[in-house]
Amino acid sequence: xxxxRILAITSAVALMAxxxxxxxxxxKIGALVTLSGAGxxxxxxxxxxxxxxxxxxxxxxxxxxxxxxxxVEVIPYDDSYKANEAVTAANRLVFEEKVKYIIxxxxxxxxxxxxxxxxxxxxxxxxxxFTAQALSPEKPYTFRPNPTTAEVAQPQIDWIVANQGIKxxxxxxxxxxxxxxxxxxxxxxxxxxxxxxxxxxxxxRDRVDFIPLLTRIVAQGVDAIELDGNSPVTAGQIVQQARxxxxxxxxxxxxxPATQEIxxxxxxxxxxGMFVHSAFDPGVEKAAAYEARYVETYGExxxxxxxxFYDGTKMLFAAMQEAGTVEDxxxxxxxxxxxxxxxxxxxxxxxxxxxxxxxxxQLDSPFYIARVEDGAEVIVARCTTTGCE
Amino acid sequence: xxxxxxxxxxxxxxxxxLFVALLAxxxxxxxxxxxxxxxxxxxxxxxxxxATGGLAVIAWVGQLSLAHAAFVGIGAYTSVLxxxxxxxxxxxxxxxxxxxxxxVAYIIGAPLxxxxxxxxxxxxxxxNELFRxxxxxxxxxxxxxxxIAGVPKIQLFGITLAAQWQxxxxxxxxxxxxxxxxxxxxxxxxxxxFAAVEENPALAESSGIPxxxxxxxxxxIGCAIAGATGSIMAHYVGxxxxxxxxxxxxxxxxxxxxxxxxxxxxxxxxxxxxxxxLPEFLRGAVEYQHIIYGVILIAVLRxxxxxxxxLPEQIARLRRDQR
Amino acid sequence: MSFLxxxxxxxxxxxxxxxxxxxxxxxxxxxxxxxxxxxxxEFYMIGAFLALIGVNWLGLPFPLAxxxxxxxxxxxxxxxxxxxxxxxxxxxxxxxxxSLGLAMILQHAxxxxxxxxxxxxxxxxxxxxxLGDLIVPQSRALTLGVxxxxxxxxxxxxxxxxxxxxxxxxxxxxxxxxxxxxxxxIMYPLGxxxxxxxxxxxxGLMAPLFGVSPFIGAxxxxxxxxxxxxxxxxxxPGAALAAILLGLIESLTSSFVSASAADIVTFALxxxxxxxxxxxxxxxxxx
Numbered sequence: 001x002x003x004x005r006i007l008a009i010t011s012a013v014a015l016m017a018x019x020x021x022x023x024x025x026x027x028k029i030g031a032l033v034t035l036s037g038a039g040x041x042x043x044x045x046x047x048x049x050x051x052x053x054x055x056x057x058x059x060x061x062x063x064x065x066x067x068x069x070x071x072v073e074v075i076p077y078d079d080s081y082k083a084n085e086a087v088t089a090a091n092r093l094v095f096e097e098k099v100k101y102i103i104x105x106x107x108x109x110x111x112x113x114x115x116x117x118x119x120x121x122x123x124x125x126x127x128x129x130f131t132a133q134a135l136s137p138e139k140p141y142t143f144r145p146n147p148t149t150a151e152v153a154q155p156q157i158d159w160i161v162a163n164q165g166i167k168x169x170x171x172x173x174x175x176x177x178x179x180x181x182x183x184x185x186x187x188x189x190x191x192x193x194x195x196x197x198x199x200x201x202x203x204x205r206d207r208v209d210f211i212p213l214l215t216r217i218v219a220q221g222v223d224a225i226e227l228d229g230n231s232p233v234t235a236g237q238i239v240q241q242a243r244x245x246x247x248x249x250x251x252x253x254x255x256x257p258a259t260q261e262i263x264x265x266x267x268x269x270x271x272x273g274m275f276v277h278s279a280f281d282p283g284v285e286k287a288a289a290y291e292a293r294y295v296e297t298y299g300e301x302x303x304x305x306x307x308x309f310y311d312g313t314k315m316l317f318a319a320m321q322e323a324g325t326v327e328d329x330x331x332x333x334x335x336x337x338x339x340x341x342x343x344x345x346x347x348x349x350x351x352x353x354x355x356x357x358x359x360x361x362q363l364d365s366p367f368y369i370a371r372v373e374d375g376a377e378v379i380v381a382r383c384t385t386t387g388c389e
Numbered sequence: 390x391x392x393x394x395x396x397x398x399x400x401x402x403x404x405x406x407l408f409v410a411l412l413a414x415x416x417x418x419x420x421x422x423x424x425x426x427x428x429x430x431x432x433x434x435x436x437x438x439x440a441t442g443g444l445a446v447i448a449w450v451g452q453l454s455l456a457h458a459a460f461v462g463i464g465a466y467t468s469v470l471x472x473x474x475x476x477x478x479x480x481x482x483x484x485x486x487x488x489x490x491x492x493v494a495y496i497i498g499a500p501l502x503x504x505x506x507x508x509x510x511x512x513x514x515x516x517n518e519l520f521r522x523x524x525x526x527x528x529x530x531x532x533x534x535x536x537i538a539g540v541p542k543i544q545l546f547g548i549t550l551a552a553q554w555q556x557x558x559x560x561x562x563x564x565x566x567x568x569x570x571x572x573x574x575x576x577x578x579x580x581x582x583f584a585a586v587e588e589n590p591a592l593a594e595s596s597g598i599p600x601x602x603x604x605x606x607x608x609x610i611g612c613a614i615a616g617a618t619g620s621i622m623a624h625y626v627g628x629x630x631x632x633x634x635x636x637x638x639x640x641x642x643x644x645x646x647x648x649x650x651x652x653x654x655x656x657x658x659x660x661x662x663x664x665x666x667l668p669e670f671l672r673g674a675v676e677y678q679h680i681i682y683g684v685i686l687i688a689v690l691r692x693x694x695x696x697x698x699x700l701p702e703q704i705a706r707l708r709r710d711q712r
Numbered sequence: 713m714s715f716l717x718x719x720x721x722x723x724x725x726x727x728x729x730x731x732x733x734x735x736x737x738x739x740x741x742x743x744x745x746x747x748x749x750x751x752x753x754e755f756y757m758i759g760a761f762l763a764l765i766g767v768n769w770l771g772l773p774f775p776l777a778x779x780x781x782x783x784x785x786x787x788x789x790x791x792x793x794x795x796x797x798x799x800x801x802x803x804x805x806x807x808x809x810x811s812l813g814l815a816m817i818l819q820h821a822x823x824x825x826x827x828x829x830x831x832x833x834x835x836x837x838x839x840x841x842x843l844g845d846l847i848v849p850q851s852r853a854l855t856l857g858v859x860x861x862x863x864x865x866x867x868x869x870x871x872x873x874x875x876x877x878x879x880x881x882x883x884x885x886x887x888x889x890x891x892x893x894x895x896x897x898i899m900y901p902l903g904x905x906x907x908x909x910x911x912x913x914x915x916g917l918m919a920p921l922f923g924v925s926p927f928i929g930a931x932x933x934x935x936x937x938x939x940x941x942x943x944x945x946x947x948x949p950g951a952a953l954a955a956i957l958l959g960l961i962e963s964l965t966s967s968f969v970s971a972s973a974a975d976i977v978t979f980a981l982x983x984x985x986x987x988x989x990x991x992x993x994x995x996x997x998x999x
Contacts, residue, residue, distance in 0.1 A: 082632070507804050683816035
């Protein structure tokens with residue numbers, strides 16, 4: 001409480017003094033992500049994206065907004081992928097830490113649970129949650145920097161079906177909100193592309209043995225197996241076990257960059273020839289540099305969603321500078337919506353989503369179809385939301 | 390289990406008043422700080438205290454239930470469905486939640502309570518998982534894995550409790566009612582029957598206490614309290630899904646109960662007051678918070694076998710021994 | 713159709729044996745210590761990481777890495793018995809809750825040390841054995857073979873050595889065993905150490921099949937729970953029977969109905985068995 005008042009007074013003073021002397025202030029950004037339990041891979045990738053973005057501006061002497069220099073501080077909170085814990089953490093971030101910007105959440109249930117608090121208090125959130133309900137005109141402060149299956153499925157599946165001559169597809173999805181949403185999107189995309197999602201199975205998230213399910217799917221003679229919606233570990237196990245029981249068709253992962261983790265679990269041999277979604281063209285210099293920096297800083301492989309949140313956080317900073325304020329989130333929100341052709345590490349970014357969600361708060365970025373060869377991605381097609389080639 | 394059942398945790402009347410004064414001061418903390426977040430934590434403490442209070446009633450007849458979260462969930466869904474689908478007021482949903490949870494407990498209690506000790510723990514664990522899985526199978530009722538978002542806020546006589554401090558006052562009153570109920574049970578004839586069953590069911594049966602009926606009654610009361618808690622929780626948080634009521638929630642209630650004191654009247658409350666805010670103090674050390682939590686849990690079990698509520702008594706005993 | 717049934721039965725028996733590997737240490741720990749060990753899955757996870765360190769970092773051959781894992785796990789188990797569980801010998805419920813605390817500590821320590829991402833474990837073999845239309849993946853066959861050898865070795869140890877007999881005596885009746893000169897101060901740490909070692913070896917053995925990450929402990933804990941409830945707490949033959957049954961139920965229901973039905977059937981069966989025969993299929997009456 002007192003902190004923000006001081007902040008307000010000092011920034012007012014700074015304004016009066018003009019831009020002659022840049023004041024040094026602290027800008028707090030919340031990172032409400034999953035840091036324990038099975039969603040922690042994504043949560044860490046998001047947290048680190050925010051940290052790296054903050055490091056960028058801090059190294060340049062801070063983020064200059066309206067004549068004040070802000071040192072950006074990222075405050076991480078763990079929600080354990082649970083709605084109740086996310087609500088507690090959101091209460092703390094919004095009312096105690098007085099943050100106006102939250103990077104998070106990872107899960108769909110947590111974002112739906114915290115939106116009543118963040119929207120009412122004008123707190124801008126950047127979520128990974130795949131649920132379509134996360135974005136709507138009634139929720140003007142929520143943005144999603146990563147494409148979901150709804151965005152990438154159609155062009156990618158069109159290409160795969162056409163190029164691999166696929167007629168029937170089998171798929172396994174986790175029995176959770178993400179899995180069910182993706183199952184619908186993917187099924188629609190396959191039928192629009194002229195193929196059929198012939199065999200669909202849902203399973204409990206902790207399951208490790210897929211052989212009975214795969215046996216049934218393979219017995220129906222499918223041409224391909226779709227992996228979208230599964231966590232990297234589960235996807236890896238499915239690939240390995242599908243190959244174990246002698247499945248020789250195509251394995252496809254539409255959406256959800258996780259190739260490295262899948263290869264880690266399933267090994268090079270099982271993943272050979274798999275078609276995956278990739279947001280990441282290592283040929284693009286900036287993208288490769290981000291990955292190298294991530295690996296060097298944290299000593300771990302980069303989570304595939306991390307670059308989206310790096311770009312998203314940087315766009316948020318740009319919007320603050322554009323709006324000339326860090327306090328008035330409505331102005332920042334409007335400035336963020338107004339950013340076009342933003343050059344991020346992943347390429348040129350624009351807002352989309354007016355039609356499916358009723359609000360253009362979905363980031364649209366280029367993506368790729370890659371074939372896995374010897375454990376690494378080789379890009380075979382470049383896509384936008386309109387098509388692949 | 391421990392045998393010192395009948396000994397009240399607070400030895401003297403003075404100690405009792407001191408304890409009540411301390412609780413009242415603690416309850417007033419959010420008003421001193423004026424922080425909305427502290428009100429939120431206060432609400433969470435009240436809800437945890439109520440649910441754990443229900444668990445304590447079951448523990449008083451010698452059973453430890455790992456299905457408590459399922460009954461919180463039954464209450465939550467009952468209330469949410471009545472309010473959202475049938476447009477009934479929250480004041481109908483709340484008692485209905487308690488009644489439905491209690492009724493389910495009555496129906497399954499009879500065969501269930503024949504099991505004792507670890508076996509009861511295990512079957513209730515299985516039941517909690519079964520509840521979650523079955524709810525996931527019926528998305529029409531439960532919202533499936535996406536849950537039900539936008540649950541309306543608590544409404545009392547036309548007043549919507551929108552602000553955290555309003556909800557906090559309401560939950561404080563509810564918690565006081567639950568604790569008063571526990572106190573009445575504890576100090577009435579029922580409490581003596583519970584204690585006798587806890588200590589030795591065979592002996593209790595032979596001295597004319599209907600063991601099965603007594604246990605069933607305790608189970609129904611405990612689960613009904615859980616159901617009411619679930620109703621308030623759902624309308625405060627605004628979101629329910631079957632995953633919310635997974636067995637981890639049961640585990641956290643059990644941990645609170647045991648840390649507070651399994652057989653003490655104030656055990657559940659002390660456990661909730663101590664453990665609910667604890668992660669908030671540890672959040673500074675995001676990576677280590679769960680480890681520290683685990684260490685504290687083991688340390689409390691190890692050094693305070695009566696739980697935190699037994700601490701004054703333990704200190705008093707130490708003093709006596711020194712003399 | 714008959715092909716699918718036969719294939720499902722083969723899958724089920726293999727899976728059941730893997731589940732038995734996951735559960736056997738849990739049932740031993742309960743038999744000796746009377747502790748429902750919620751940290752069991754975390755020891756499985758630690759075993760997987762130890763094997764990973766041995767194979768990937770130190771470049772040891774897999775069997776040697778597995779043997780080292782077992783040895784370290786026995787020490788770890790004995791240590792944990794001494795520090796965490798010893799004070800709760802007379803109190804099953806407190807011991808159970810202490811194990812919850814222990815599980816939290818172990819899982820998050822692993823998260824800090826290794827990070828949340830899955831680690832790659834080199835496949836030992838690949839390909840399938842074919843019997844007509846029927847398929848057995850070689851990786852599973854190998855795991856199954858090694859698992860059966862370990863289970864048999866454990867069985868021989870339990871039935872035909874002095875220590876094994878002492879352990880069995882403890883499982884049967886602690887007071888009588890003590891009267892007959894079983895040295896509790898050695899047998900308790902040894903019992904838990906062996907239970908932990910079996911969990912860790914299972915983790916190491918299944919690492920190439922099911923992967924390695926700090927969160928892999930949830931599945932073995934759940935399966936061990938079910939197997940042990942069905943079979944009877946502390947009954948090793950009961951656990952064997954229950955594990956195979958569980959594998960068959962999962963495999964057949966998953967193949968012919970659906971995956972979520974398999975989980976519901978399993979838990980419903982657990983509830984029914986507990987109600988009809990609280991001591992489990994082959995457990996001793998005690999409830």
